[in-house]
Amino acid sequence: MLKDTPAFQVFQSSVSSSKFGVGFYIAGNKICGANNNVGQCGDHEIKNSSFDFNASGGILAIRTDLCLFNDFFIGNTIAGIRLMGSNMISDFNYVFATQPDSSDLWGDGVVVMPWTCPSDVRLKHLNTFDSYRAGVSNFGSIVKLDKSMMKCSAFDIDNESVAPGTFGPAIPPTTLDPSTKDEGGNSCGCPVASEACFAVSSGGLAPPPPVAASN
Numbered sequence: 001m002l003k004d005t006p007a008f009q010v011f012q013s014s015v016s017s018s019k020f021g022v023g024f025y026i027a028g029n030k031i032c033g034a035n036n037n038v039g040q041c042g043d044h045e046i047k048n049s050s051f052d053f054n055a056s057g058g059i060l061a062i063r064t065d066l067c068l069f070n071d072f073f074i075g076n077t078i079a080g081i082r083l084m085g086s087n088m089i090s091d092f093n094y095v096f097a098t099q100p101d102s103s104d105l106w107g108d109g110v111v112v113m114p115w116t117c118p119s120d121v122r123l124k125h126l127n128t129f130d131s132y133r134a135g136v137s138n139f140g141s142i143v144k145l146d147k148s149m150m151k152c153s154a155f156d157i158d159n160e161s162v163a164p165g166t167f168g169p170a171i172p173p174t175t176l177d178p179s180t181k182d183e184g185g186n187s188c189g190c191p192v193a194s195e196a197c198f199a200v201s202s203g204g205l206a207p208p209p210p211v212a213a214s215n
Helices: none
Strands: 010-013 024-028 030-034 038-039 045-047 053-054 057-062 065-069 071-076 078-083 089-093 094-096 108-113 120-124 126-130 134-139 142-146 147-150 155-160 177-184 185-188
Touching: 024 038, 038 057, 057 071, 071 078, 078 089, 078 094, 108 120, 134 142, 134 147, 134 177
Parallel strands: 010 030, 024 057, 030 065, 038 071, 057 078, 065 089, 071 094, 078 108, 089 120, 094 126, 108 134, 120 142, 126 147, 134 155, 142 177, 147 185
Antiparallel strands: 045 053
């Protein structure tokens, strides 16, 4: 586990699994990860005076500059990759079968959220498969999608505005609207990802009404 160390770090070729918690938790760092396998990370709630949220997932990065290449996230709870107030460049990453938490919420391939400021991420050659909820969800942040595939999710992309204090006192401090940019070459659908991708709002964390199957 890499946590709260100021120097630039690299983690690679590791295997992580945690029944109650997160595979990798990273805060306030500059980190690159490559060729890692993170799976079956379970349900874990964090509560303190600053924030109140479920810290589960394959990787959770808070206020971090992150790059990921050729990593695999399999069967994790809440999200395969979860960012809060972080910047990320992602290339050739794979997220499989993300599951909801114990309240039947979340279950997204990639979750992009604010802290005191928005996250800003570029997802290139991202591949998500069988996400319980969204392939990619954007809560009041900036997401750029490039040559990515979201296959067999309940819906492709979730865009949500975030009100002040949603994730804790002053997190975020102001209302933030999502910005999701299609940089081309993206595909979605089920059982074959051969259709255009659509961004919708579920009105929160619950699964949205069913999306019509692709022809």
